[in-house]
Amino acid sequence: AAAGATVDVLLDEPIGRIRPEIYSHFTEHIGGVIYDGIWVGPDSKVENVGGIRKKLVDHMHRLGKVVIRWPGGCFADSYHWRDGIGPAEKRPRRFGRWKEVTEPNSFGTREFMQFCRLCGDEPYFAANVGAGSPTEFQNWVEYCNGPAGSTSLADERVANGDPEPFKIAYWGVGNESWGCGGKFTPEDYCEEYRRFTEWVPGYGVKLYLTAAGPNSNDLDWTRRFFAKWVDGARAPLQAFAAHYYCGTTGHALKFSGDQWYEMLHKANYMETLIREQWAAMGEFDRERKVKLIVDEWGCWHPEGTGNPKHLFEQMGCLRDALVAALTLDVFNRHADKVDMANVAQLINNIHSLFLADGDKFVCTPNFHVFEMYRPHHGATCVRLVAQSPDVAFKIGARDEKIFRVAGSASKADAKRLTITLVHSHATEPVETEIRLKGAEAASVRKTVLAHSELNAHNTFEKPDVVTPKTSETDLKGASLRVVLDPASVTRFDVVLA
Numbered sequence: 001a002a003a004g005a006t007v008d009v010l011l012d013e014p015i016g017r018i019r020p021e022i023y024s025h026f027t028e029h030i031g032g033v034i035y036d037g038i039w040v041g042p043d044s045k046v047e048n049v050g051g052i053r054k055k056l057v058d059h060m061h062r063l064g065k066v067v068i069r070w071p072g073g074c075f076a077d078s079y080h081w082r083d084g085i086g087p088a089e090k091r092p093r094r095f096g097r098w099k100e101v102t103e104p105n106s107f108g109t110r111e112f113m114q115f116c117r118l119c120g121d122e123p124y125f126a127a128n129v130g131a132g133s134p135t136e137f138q139n140w141v142e143y144c145n146g147p148a149g150s151t152s153l154a155d156e157r158v159a160n161g162d163p164e165p166f167k168i169a170y171w172g173v174g175n176e177s178w179g180c181g182g183k184f185t186p187e188d189y190c191e192e193y194r195r196f197t198e199w200v201p202g203y204g205v206k207l208y209l210t211a212a213g214p215n216s217n218d219l220d221w222t223r224r225f226f227a228k229w230v231d232g233a234r235a236p237l238q239a240f241a242a243h244y245y246c247g248t249t250g251h252a253l254k255f256s257g258d259q260w261y262e263m264l265h266k267a268n269y270m271e272t273l274i275r276e277q278w279a280a281m282g283e284f285d286r287e288r289k290v291k292l293i294v295d296e297w298g299c300w301h302p303e304g305t306g307n308p309k310h311l312f313e314q315m316g317c318l319r320d321a322l323v324a325a326l327t328l329d330v331f332n333r334h335a336d337k338v339d340m341a342n343v344a345q346l347i348n349n350i351h352s353l354f355l356a357d358g359d360k361f362v363c364t365p366n367f368h369v370f371e372m373y374r375p376h377h378g379a380t381c382v383r384l385v386a387q388s389p390d391v392a393f394k395i396g397a398r399d400e401k402i403f404r405v406a407g408s409a410s411k412a413d414a415k416r417l418t419i420t421l422v423h424s425h426a427t428e429p430v431e432t433e434i435r436l437k438g439a440e441a442a443s444v445r446k447t448v449l450a451h452s453e454l455n456a457h458n459t460f461e462k463p464d465v466v467t468p469k470t471s472e473t474d475l476k477g478a479s480l481r482v483v484l485d486p487a488s489v490t491r492f493d494v495v496l497a
């Protein structure tokens with residue numbers, strides 16, 4: 001193994017509580033996400049609970065209590081919530097936003113809420129700004145949150161079978177408002193945002209309102225939105241939502257060694273995005289009342305490796321798992337800034353955790369990363385400093401380099417420390433010394449996700465090609481000498497002495 005990586009875990013330098021919400025999901029009416037992914041219908045032969053795929057629900061429980069965003073994405077800015085309430089047979093059929101497929105509206109507010117309740121997760125609704133109105137938005141809030149008997153809209157929900165309010169706190173006001181959500185200027189969008197959000201009652205629920213943030217790290221959007229927001233007497237705003245897709249390099253399963261590194265390099269850009277967006281927001285929001293969220297992120301490969309029935313579906317491999325791990329480590333390290341993040345998208349789409357088709361179902365390597373990182377949920381992130389020799393690679397003719405080792409660390413309580421490390425080198429292991437500052441390990445268990453093939457992936461026929469392996473170690477003390485496998489994600493569960 002190549003020598004030379006060190007990882008300092010500075011236990012006396014807490015960064016902040018890692019909100020479980022940064023491990024959240026995104027589900028849009030697009031391709032096979034809702035229909036065939038989540039919703040199979042109550043009459044389906046596929047095992048279901050009231051129409052919702054049971055295997056999916058069972059696996060969601062392994063990921064902890066987080067948030068699920070719905071109904072889009074770009075779909076949200078054309079969605080009229082009234083189309084998706086009431087008796088299923090009376091709901092209108094519309095053209096879906098994506099590729100003009102028929103949207104049957106069998107899955108609407110009630111069904112999404114059932115999905116969230118079955119999973120034990122919180123809903124995050126995205127409201128229609130592009131083709132909707134403040135009234136339509138505010139009526140949706142009232143329909144969902146109004147106590148039974150309080151208003152006609154609340155009673156309509158009761159008549160549709162839900163006496164208890166849905167108590168939805170998270171509301172996104174528009175999606176990608178610089179693009180499919182209406183191609184607004186930041187100033188015009190900010191005015192719309194104010195019209196939508198000023199004086200919206202929560203009906204006993206403290207609303208968490210989010211505005212559509214930049215496309216990737218577009219600082220101009222952010223500065224202009226916030227300048228207007230300050231001018232406009234600061235409409236209620238809890239978070240600002242950036243979207244960052246690291247796209248593709250090569251193909252989902254066919255890529256060169258250089259493209260392996262290029263993809264990880266692109267994933268690591270999330271670090272720059274968070275730092276720079278946060279700094280720009282702080283130029284206006286000096287009291288730091290508004291948090292950053294990233295409510296869409298992931299790899300987006302060209303079409304062609306997924307089920308052709310499902311628009312944008314791609315096969316996720318080991319490389320996508322490392323992208324997920326690197327990104328989640330970045331979010332952990334910025335626990336003081338990032339309130340929520342939603343990987344795009346949960347099932348049968350880009351960067352998915354699950355793939356399904358009829359009664360077939362499989363977990364992608366991404367799922368395993370999300371499950372491996374679960375001990376970070378709610379723990380306090382402590383500073384981690386990784387130093388390792390760079391790996392040189394090329395993007396076209398340009399020379400580039402990337403670190404070998406990156407990661408994050410968190411303390412759940414006085415005894416339990418979790419360290420997650422990504423090792424980027426495609427072929428060589430690396431000797432690594434993990435140095436605990438201000439503590440000693442009594443015992444260490446490790447869980448490794450790795451494979452000798454960089455494009456290893458799980459299929460319906462072979463579902464366990466990429467799965468994590470857990471083992472006990474004899475590591476103890478303040479200096480832990482480990483060897484990280486090439487192209488790997490490793491979690492260390494440390495019991496402190």
Ligand code: AHR
Binds near residue numbers: 072073345
């Ligand atoms: O996740 C797919 C699409 O990507 C979403 O609808 C949109 O918000 C983004 O451009």
